[in-house]
Amino acid sequence: MTVVTRFAPSPTGHLHIGGARTALFSWLHARRMGGRFILRIEDTDRERSTDEYVEAILEGMAWLGLEHDEGPYYQTQRFDRYREVIARMLAEGTAYHCYCSRERLEALRAEQMAAKEKPRYDGSCRDRHDPPPEGVSPVVRFRNPLDGQVVFEDLVRGSIAFANAELDDLIIARSDGTPTYNFTVVVDDADMGVTHVIRGDDHINNTPRQINLLQALGVTPPAYAHVPMILGADGQRLSKRHGAVSVLQYRDEGYLPEALLNYLVRLGWSRGDQEIFSRPEMIALFDLKAVHRAPSTFNPDKLLWLNQHYLKTADPVYVAGHLQPHLARLGVDPDAGPDLAGVVRALRERSKTLVEMAEGARFFFADHVAYDEKAVAKHLGEEGCRALSAVKAQLAELAEWTTEAIHGVIETVAASGGWKMGQVAQPLRVAVSGTAVSPPIDQTLQLLGREKSLERIAAALQHVHS
Ligand code: GLU
Numbered sequence: 001m002t003v004v005t006r007f008a009p010s011p012t013g014h015l016h017i018g019g020a021r022t023a024l025f026s027w028l029h030a031r032r033m034g035g036r037f038i039l040r041i042e043d044t045d046r047e048r049s050t051d052e053y054v055e056a057i058l059e060g061m062a063w064l065g066l067e068h069d070e071g072p073y074y075q076t077q078r079f080d081r082y083r084e085v086i087a088r089m090l091a092e093g094t095a096y097h098c099y100c101s102r103e104r105l106e107a108l109r110a111e112q113m114a115a116k117e118k119p120r121y122d123g124s125c126r127d128r129h130d131p132p133p134e135g136v137s138p139v140v141r142f143r144n145p146l147d148g149q150v151v152f153e154d155l156v157r158g159s160i161a162f163a164n165a166e167l168d169d170l171i172i173a174r175s176d177g178t179p180t181y182n183f184t185v186v187v188d189d190a191d192m193g194v195t196h197v198i199r200g201d202d203h204i205n206n207t208p209r210q211i212n213l214l215q216a217l218g219v220t221p222p223a224y225a226h227v228p229m230i231l232g233a234d235g236q237r238l239s240k241r242h243g244a245v246s247v248l249q250y251r252d253e254g255y256l257p258e259a260l261l262n263y264l265v266r267l268g269w270s271r272g273d274q275e276i277f278s279r280p281e282m283i284a285l286f287d288l289k290a291v292h293r294a295p296s297t298f299n300p301d302k303l304l305w306l307n308q309h310y311l312k313t314a315d316p317v318y319v320a321g322h323l324q325p326h327l328a329r330l331g332v333d334p335d336a337g338p339d340l341a342g343v344v345r346a347l348r349e350r351s352k353t354l355v356e357m358a359e360g361a362r363f364f365f366a367d368h369v370a371y372d373e374k375a376v377a378k379h380l381g382e383e384g385c386r387a388l389s390a391v392k393a394q395l396a397e398l399a400e401w402t403t404e405a406i407h408g409v410i411e412t413v414a415a416s417g418g419w420k421m422g423q424v425a426q427p428l429r430v431a432v433s434g435t436a437v438s439p440p441i442d443q444t445l446q447l448l449g450r451e452k453s454l455e456r457i458a459a460a461l462q463h464v465h466s
Helices: 017-032 051-064 079-092 102-114 181-191 206-216 247-252 257-265 279-285 300-313 316-329 340-347 354-365 373-379 382-397 403-417 421-433 441-448 450-465
Strands: 004-007 036-041 070-074 095-098 139-142 149-154 158-163 171-173 196-200 223-227
Touching: 004 017, 004 196, 017 036, 017 051, 017 196, 017 223, 017 257, 017 279, 036 051, 051 247, 051 257, 079 095, 079 139, 079 171, 079 181, 139 206, 149 206, 149 223, 171 181, 181 206, 247 257, 257 279, 257 300, 316 340, 316 354, 340 354, 340 441, 354 441, 373 421, 373 450, 382 403, 382 421, 382 450, 403 421, 403 441, 421 441, 421 450, 441 450
Parallel strands: 004 036, 036 070, 196 223
Antiparallel strands: 095 139, 139 171, 149 158
């Protein structure tokens, strides 16, 4: 049997950490089992769904690289199909029209509450034979079994049972004919051949209703895996208060998708004490059975640590591709400077995010160096300028413009002038970058190229002497 999983977000908000983890687990399970992964947009709540959120979800999924094999399907494009199934259920008697007025239902509810009973529909229209009241558009209710229980083997939580007596005759179509949430999920999961439903455990109460509906349709229910929630450091459910932001916000804050994926896969799943998982490793090793039952806690520091790890170890050409939009945001034209992969190599030891890397890379591409005057005052005094002039003369003569040769020049100049290395390197650094911090100076000069380096040194000397 081919495994089919799906991610079924409602576009009523951004793709956030919890949703992205559910998507990742569903995607991983499909990939691991050689199955198919479906993306389905559950947009029937027309008041709260927006096109912007749909776009943001698709963009977030694409950025994470969680590519789908089918879809995206949109529930709003499947209304004919839902109507067809409702008609069939009415014809087969697994659903019925309910004409109860709102007033009746409200009174019933109040009565049940007063008697300390759980409010539920009393089934008054379940077997009605009277002619329907005039002028009332009925809702359609599912004829839920009255007795017995619904039992399912949750792949994460083990056996779960619900008594049918606890379940209502769910409304599956409103009086205007539009289908309701649990019903559309069921029709879609059945039509799309979903074999594994992997979702947040906030849906656990929906599962017995959905299983009953599937059985009424003659469909074998899929396997379910309910993933526990994610908590903030204070033990509360993760929310915006914890800085829990959307996936795209992490992108904008300079995270690599690999870091976020690696972080998410470890959020509620583990394999020994391994922390680093490449994408192929995740696919090879992910196992739903090893998903934790207990909630996991979101730790932004660990995410940052992973980001730094991937910035340091990923292919610099790949990192350069992700750096480009951050440079663009700073108004930097990457064609106006050195090879970007080289810039990544120079900066990756000292950058926790791509935003930091872009800031650090800025000076490579600037037409004019912006001087930090404190650094100028500290390093480009009389002595500093003397060292700078000496190094400039030698750099101009250098046969080969390599990191090693440049390093050699700095050493020679320092030795011959009686300076420490830093007394040559720091003036040079301020001259070419404007500040006292930059990647290793030999590497920086090599990347900048001889012409630009000499131009900047000359401009710095002029700057202090003017
Ligand atoms: N649309 C639901 C949500 O966004 C998910 C439904 C499901 O996975 O069954 O919470």
